[in-house]
Amino acid sequence: MPDWSPTAYLRYTDERSRPFAELLARVPGRPATVVDLGCGPGHLTGRLRARWPDADVLGIDASPAMIERASADNTDPHVRYEIADLRDLARGRASVAGADLVLSNAALQWVPDHRRYLAPLAAAAAQTFAFQVPGNHDAPSHTLLREVAARAPYADVVGAVPRRATADPAEYLDLLAAPGWAVDAWETTYTHVLDGPDPVLRWIAATGAQPTLQALAAHDAAHGTALHAAFEAEYGAALRDAYPERSCGTPLAFRRVFVVATRVG
Structure with missing residues (x-):
């Protein structure tokens, strides 16, 4: 998949950060070591350090652009960032074993068949495994993306847009x-009020629609077409x-699913 744009992702920082705060609020204890899987541009690492100021934090992301941005902005000696694939971590090829807290915020949904990796990732945590994933795969923002991308002439360029379905709590x-674990699972639907022109398009263009838009832009650059602009207009x-x-803006309902699994006994 093409690389992410940290600038576009950070456009709605406050709205995207709220689920992270809700997830952290349910994590017990005082972890000394934290691994943030899918850390993005590192904009939420400060919240980890504020909650646990004595912890050492490792941020991991598969996007070179995200890690470059996070590393460039980092001034904290107790925080470091690395490029890695979540699937490799779960398979033991790159170890995070022994970290007190392993958490992931809005990243696991991008991993194909992510359910199979949850137990290995939990096993890597000495105390707690916590994650949050979007649960809006059948919201209009996503169904319309798949519908418009399936039309000519876009379908021949982007193929079928996958339905990245996450699970219910x-x-x-x-x-x-499992024996020895206490699991807290819940969901929250946020109603974000977005401002400006085409705010839902700008929101999803930075995340769910980005692979489709980047594929169209690459085709335009190679073939002199204008599919990217046409798709954005239609979508x-x-x-x-x-x-x-x-009158208040554009409401966007966004469902999120949360899980905190903690070792007990």
């Missing part, structure tokens, strides 16, 4: 519940119908 509970119009602007 009960399924995650079943996957991680943006559909999003405006699905998410109409109100």
Whole structure:
């Protein structure tokens, strides 16, 4: 998959940060070592250090651009960043074993068949494994993305856009519940009020739609076409119908699923 844009991702920092704060609020204890899986541009590391100021933090992300941005902004000697694939960590090829807290915020949904990696990642944590994933794979923002991308002429360039479905809290509970573990699983639907022109398009263009948009932009550069602009216009119009602007702004309902698994006994 093409690399991410830290600048685009950080456009809605406050809204994207709220689930991270809710996740941290449910993590017990005082971990001395923390591994942040899918740390992105490192903008939330400060919250980890504020919650546990004595902890050493390792941020891991598969995106070179994200790690470059996080490393450039880092001035904390107790924080470091590395490029790695979550699947390799779960398979033991790059070890995070022994960290008191292993957590992941809005990253596991990008890992194909992510459910199979949850138990190995939990096993790597000495105390707690915690994660949050979007649960809005069937929201209009995503169904319209798949629908528009399946039309000509885009489909021949981008192929089928995958439905990156995450599980419900009960399924995650079943996957991680085991002797010696206490699992807290829940969900929250946020209603973000976004401002400006085409705010839902700008929101999803930085995350869920980015692979599609980058594929179209690459095709345009190679073949002299204008598919990227045409797709944005068509998809943006559909999003405006699905998410109409109100006097307060444009509401965007966004469901998130949370899990905190802690060793007990």
